[in-house]
Amino acid sequence: MKIKEQFAADLQKQFGEHLDRHNIYHLIEVPKQQEHGDLAFPCYTLSGKLRRNPALIAQEAANQLEDAAGYEKVEAVGAYLNVFLNKQLTASAILARIMEEKNNYGNSQVGQGDVVVMDMSSPNIAKPFSLGHLRSTVIGHSLSLIAEKRGYKTVRINHLGDWGTQFGKLIAAYKKWGSEEKVKQNTIQELLALYIRFHEEAEHSPALEEEGRLWFKQLEEGHADALALWKWFRAESLQEFERIYKLLGVSFDSDNGEAFFNDKMQRIVDILEEKQLLTESEGAMVVDLSEDNLPPCLIKKSDGATLYATRDLAAAVYRKETYHFGNSVYVVGNEQSLHFQQLKAVLRKMGYSWWEDIRHVSFGMILKEGKKMSTRKGKVILLEDILQEAIELAKTNIEEKNPGLADKQSVAENVGVGAVVFHDLKNHRHNDIEFSLEDMLRVEGETGPYVQYTFARARSLLRKGGYQPAAEEVNGCDREAWPVVKQLDAFPAVINRAAEQDDPSQIAKYVVDLAQAFNKYYAGTRILEEGKWKGQRLALTFAVSIVLKEGLRLLGIHAPEEM
RNA sequence: GGCUCCAUAGCUCAGGGGAUAGAGCAAUGGUUUCCUAAACCAUGUGUCGCAGGUUCGAAUCCUGCUGGGGCCA
Known part of the structure; x- marks a missing residue:
C-alpha cells in the first residue's frame, strides 16, 4: 500500500497537470504476469487527454522515472509503464514496520472512537441455533473486530427472538406434556419437540389454539405463572446458546431482545400519531411510503397488536439514545432487505436525521438442494x-x-x-x-x-x-x-x-x-x-x-x- | 405483477474498466535420510447465461431478454 502511494506520487510529478493523485492511484494496477513488474501504469487515459500515442508517453515516463529512488527497473512495454521495485529497500521498510507495530500492523484511527452498534446473531429462543444465525454471528463478529481495528468502539447486540404468540403455544404445550427435567437436560430439542407436537395436535383440536392464545395473553399481561415459564425458557435457551458462543469466542454487550421493547413501542406509535404519519388501511394503522416507492409499513394491526416493524423502530430509537452510535449495523439475511428499507424510510419521516446511519449488512441463505432450509418438521441440522x-x-x-x-x-x-x-x-x-x-x-x-x-x-x-x-x-x-x-x-x-x-x-x-x-x-x-x-x-x-x-x-x- | 439479488472451468468460488480470465476441490503423476506432507510441484479444461450499447479497451459499466433465488399488511 505504501509502495503504491509512492509510485502514485512519483507519477503525479510528471502528470499532475492532467490527472489528479486520486485518479493516478486508481489507474495503477498490479500486473498479473511477473515479467511485467511489481506495479504498472497504463497510459491510455493520458493518451486521450494529451492526444498522443500512449506507447510514447509510457516510454518518456520510463526515462524520467529511471533515476527515482526505490525502483530497480523501469520499463515501457507498449502502453504500459512497468516498474520493478528495489527489493532490498522495500522489503526492509515493510518488515521493519511490521516488527515495530506487531499485531497493531494495519491499525488505523479512521473511526476516531465513533460507536458502531452491531445487531448480530439474534437467534430465536426455544429454537435450534441455525446455520443462518451462524452466518449473522460470524459476519457480525468479524465486522466488529475489523471496526475496532480501525478505531471504532463497538456495541454487540444479540437481539434475541424472545417474544411472540409462539410462546403462548409453547407454554400451553409444556403445561400439557412437558417435563422440567427433560427441558433442563436438553432445552432446545425438548422445547422444539413440544412446539412441533402442539402444531400437530392443534390441527385436530382447535381448542388447543385457543389455549395457546390465552397463555400468550396472560404472558402479555404479566401473570406470574406464564412469566416465570417464559423467563425460564429464555434463560435455559440462552445457556445453551452460550456453549456455542464460547466455542466461537463471541460475547455480547447486550442480549436485549424483542421482549425488551414491549413497553417502548407505544411511544413510537405516539410520535407517529403526533406527526400525523399514520393512516388507516384495511383496519390497520400504517405509514404510507409510496413516495419512496415502498409498500406501506405496518405499525398496528386491526386488533391493536403491534408488529415487528414497530418493535424495530423502538429498538432503533433506543439504541440511538443509549449508545449514541455513528453507525447502526444489522447483520441480517437479505430476505429482510425490504423491512430495513421501510425502517429507514419511517425513521426519516419521523425526523431522525440519523436514519442514514442505519446499515443493513445482508447475507445469502443456506440452501438445501437449492431451497431455503426449513426449521419445521424437526429435521434440522444443529x-x-x-x-x-x-x-x-x-x-x-x-x-x-x-x-x-x-x-x-x-x-x-x-x-x-x-x-x-x-x-x-x-x-x-x-x-x-x-x-x-x-x-x-x-x-x-x-x-x-x-x-x-x-x-x-x-x-x-x-x-x-x-x-x-x-x-x-x-x-x-x-x-x-x-x-x-x-x-x-x-x-x-x-x-x-x-x-x-x-x-x-x-x-x-x-x-x-x-x-x-x-x-x-x-x-x-x-x-x-x-x-x-x-x-x-x-x-x-x-x-x-x-x-x-x-x-x-x-x-x-x-x-x-x-x- | 412490483422490487431486489444472482448467472465465470465438472464442483465451490476469486476477479478494485486494462496486457495471455485465475484459485481451491475433484482426477492423474511426482516430492519426506532435510524446518510439521493439514504442505509443495506438475498436467488438462472456459461461447465469462444471451443480445445490444458506452469506451481506444468490457467478465467488469448501461439497457433489454432468458433462467434461478428472495421479499411484498
Missing part, C-alpha cells in the same frame, strides 16, 4: 453437532499427525471451529451457500486449518531458530521471498477494503494468499540453514506469523502455536 463433528475430525488428525501435542482438546477446538467459521466467511456474504457438511469440514486447500497450519509451521521455525524479534536487524530479503513481502505490504489496504465493503471475505482470501505465498517459499527455501540470509528469513517468517495471526483474529479464528 450447528452444535456440526461444530462437534469438526472438532472430532481435528482431533483425529492430531492423533495421526502430531500425537505428542500438548493440550489436544483446545487445539482441536480451535481448528475444528476455525474450519467451520472460515468456510462461512471465505465467500462473499451475498452468495447463497448450498449446505455441505463435507465442505464445512474440509481442512485442505483454501480453508481455515490450512492457514492455521501455515501459522503453526512458521511459529515452529521461529522456536527452532531461537528467534528473538528485538535482536534482529532487518535488512532486505532474498529473491524468493519477494512475493511474500509484497503480500505482507497489502494487509492494511485489505483491512480498509473489508471495512468499506462490510466484507470479511476480503480478509479470508488475503490470509489464504499470504499462506500460499509463504508455503511456496517454505517449500523451496531452507529457512533455518546457516548463512547470510538466515536472520532475514527468520524476520520474514516472524512477520508472516504476525500477519496471519492477526488476519485470522479479525475473522474470529484462533491460531494455535502447534497443531
Whole structure:
C-alpha cells in the first residue's frame, strides 16, 4: 500500500497537470504476469487527454522515472509503464514496520472512537441455533473486530427472538406434556419437540389454539405463572446458546431482545400519531411510503397488536439514545432487505436525521438442494453437532499427525471451529451457500486449518531458530521471498477494503494468499540453514506469523502455536 | 405483477474498466535420510447465461431478454 502511494506520487510529478493523485492511484494496477513488474501504469487515459500515442508517453515516463529512488527497473512495454521495485529497500521498510507495530500492523484511527452498534446473531429462543444465525454471528463478529481495528468502539447486540404468540403455544404445550427435567437436560430439542407436537395436535383440536392464545395473553399481561415459564425458557435457551458462543469466542454487550421493547413501542406509535404519519388501511394503522416507492409499513394491526416493524423502530430509537452510535449495523439475511428499507424510510419521516446511519449488512441463505432450509418438521441440522463433528475430525488428525501435542482438546477446538467459521466467511456474504457438511469440514486447500497450519509451521521455525524479534536487524530479503513481502505490504489496504465493503471475505482470501505465498517459499527455501540470509528469513517468517495471526483474529479464528 | 439479488472451468468460488480470465476441490503423476506432507510441484479444461450499447479497451459499466433465488399488511 505504501509502495503504491509512492509510485502514485512519483507519477503525479510528471502528470499532475492532467490527472489528479486520486485518479493516478486508481489507474495503477498490479500486473498479473511477473515479467511485467511489481506495479504498472497504463497510459491510455493520458493518451486521450494529451492526444498522443500512449506507447510514447509510457516510454518518456520510463526515462524520467529511471533515476527515482526505490525502483530497480523501469520499463515501457507498449502502453504500459512497468516498474520493478528495489527489493532490498522495500522489503526492509515493510518488515521493519511490521516488527515495530506487531499485531497493531494495519491499525488505523479512521473511526476516531465513533460507536458502531452491531445487531448480530439474534437467534430465536426455544429454537435450534441455525446455520443462518451462524452466518449473522460470524459476519457480525468479524465486522466488529475489523471496526475496532480501525478505531471504532463497538456495541454487540444479540437481539434475541424472545417474544411472540409462539410462546403462548409453547407454554400451553409444556403445561400439557412437558417435563422440567427433560427441558433442563436438553432445552432446545425438548422445547422444539413440544412446539412441533402442539402444531400437530392443534390441527385436530382447535381448542388447543385457543389455549395457546390465552397463555400468550396472560404472558402479555404479566401473570406470574406464564412469566416465570417464559423467563425460564429464555434463560435455559440462552445457556445453551452460550456453549456455542464460547466455542466461537463471541460475547455480547447486550442480549436485549424483542421482549425488551414491549413497553417502548407505544411511544413510537405516539410520535407517529403526533406527526400525523399514520393512516388507516384495511383496519390497520400504517405509514404510507409510496413516495419512496415502498409498500406501506405496518405499525398496528386491526386488533391493536403491534408488529415487528414497530418493535424495530423502538429498538432503533433506543439504541440511538443509549449508545449514541455513528453507525447502526444489522447483520441480517437479505430476505429482510425490504423491512430495513421501510425502517429507514419511517425513521426519516419521523425526523431522525440519523436514519442514514442505519446499515443493513445482508447475507445469502443456506440452501438445501437449492431451497431455503426449513426449521419445521424437526429435521434440522444443529450447528452444535456440526461444530462437534469438526472438532472430532481435528482431533483425529492430531492423533495421526502430531500425537505428542500438548493440550489436544483446545487445539482441536480451535481448528475444528476455525474450519467451520472460515468456510462461512471465505465467500462473499451475498452468495447463497448450498449446505455441505463435507465442505464445512474440509481442512485442505483454501480453508481455515490450512492457514492455521501455515501459522503453526512458521511459529515452529521461529522456536527452532531461537528467534528473538528485538535482536534482529532487518535488512532486505532474498529473491524468493519477494512475493511474500509484497503480500505482507497489502494487509492494511485489505483491512480498509473489508471495512468499506462490510466484507470479511476480503480478509479470508488475503490470509489464504499470504499462506500460499509463504508455503511456496517454505517449500523451496531452507529457512533455518546457516548463512547470510538466515536472520532475514527468520524476520520474514516472524512477520508472516504476525500477519496471519492477526488476519485470522479479525475473522474470529484462533491460531494455535502447534497443531 | 412490483422490487431486489444472482448467472465465470465438472464442483465451490476469486476477479478494485486494462496486457495471455485465475484459485481451491475433484482426477492423474511426482516430492519426506532435510524446518510439521493439514504442505509443495506438475498436467488438462472456459461461447465469462444471451443480445445490444458506452469506451481506444468490457467478465467488469448501461439497457433489454432468458433462467434461478428472495421479499411484498
